[in-house]
């Protein structure tokens with residue numbers, strides 16, 4: 001098996017273990033200027049039935065697969081992950097810093113897509129077997145200012161065999177929509193359970 005083939009099966013158990021081990025803590029290393037905003041928003045998300053899963057930005061040791069995640073390890077993106085058990089929806093409460101710029105003063109569209117993909121993928125991975133994004137359609141509604149807090153929400157819409165349709169939204173904490181996406185995931189044949 002090539003290293004590319006091995007990747008999904010190695011990463012997924014690490015991911016689940018990381019989420020298990022890192023429950024219920026807001027990262028203590030969050031810079032002061034936005035930790036207050038996080039503290040203000042978090043209770044509202046908890047009221048909606050979400051609970052904090054992880055402080056993945058601070059992973060160490062054998063969780064290196066997580067610490068290399070493009071979005072979660074980005075030095076200018078800080079994420080607290082929450083999940084709602086009722087429907088498996090996932091929220092990334094995120095601060096986007098200065099070095100994710102596309103248009104001057106605003107977030108790069110690719111970074112917006114990456115955050116959406118990662119959040120929606122987490123919702124998919126935590127609700128079912130490993131699957132990979134094979135299609136993603138992003139509607140960019142408003143430019144996302146740099147150095148700001150955003151809420152990203154991911155949810156599974158429908159699973160049919162190896163295919164899962166899922167959706168995501170990125171919005172300002174006041175509810176104004178920045179972007180929304182529809183994604184198709186496919187469970188690779190290679191990691192299907194053997195009967």
Ligand SMILES: CCCCCCCCCC(=O)SCCNC(=O)CCNC(=O)[C@H](O)C(C)(C)COP(=O)(O)OP(=O)(O)OC[C@H]1O[C@@H](n2cnc3c(N)ncnc32)[C@H](O)[C@@H]1OP(=O)(O)O
Pocket residue numbers: 011015065066069117118119121122125132133134135162163184186187188189190
């Ligand atoms: C650390 C954890 C962090 C959590 C967050 C991580 C976020 C990362 C999310 C990603 O970015 S994933 C990386 C980007 N995605 C990829 O690299 C996937 C590349 N694609 C593949 O490797 C293969 O397409 C894949 C292994 C997913 C599927 O190949 P298979 O050979 O197993 O499936 P196959 O080609 O037989 O397709 C199965 C079904 O899906 C359909 N399908 C596949 N690709 C499609 C596509 N692109 N569009 C529409 N349908 C597609 C295909 O037509 C077929 O439909 P039917 O069963 O109805 O015939």
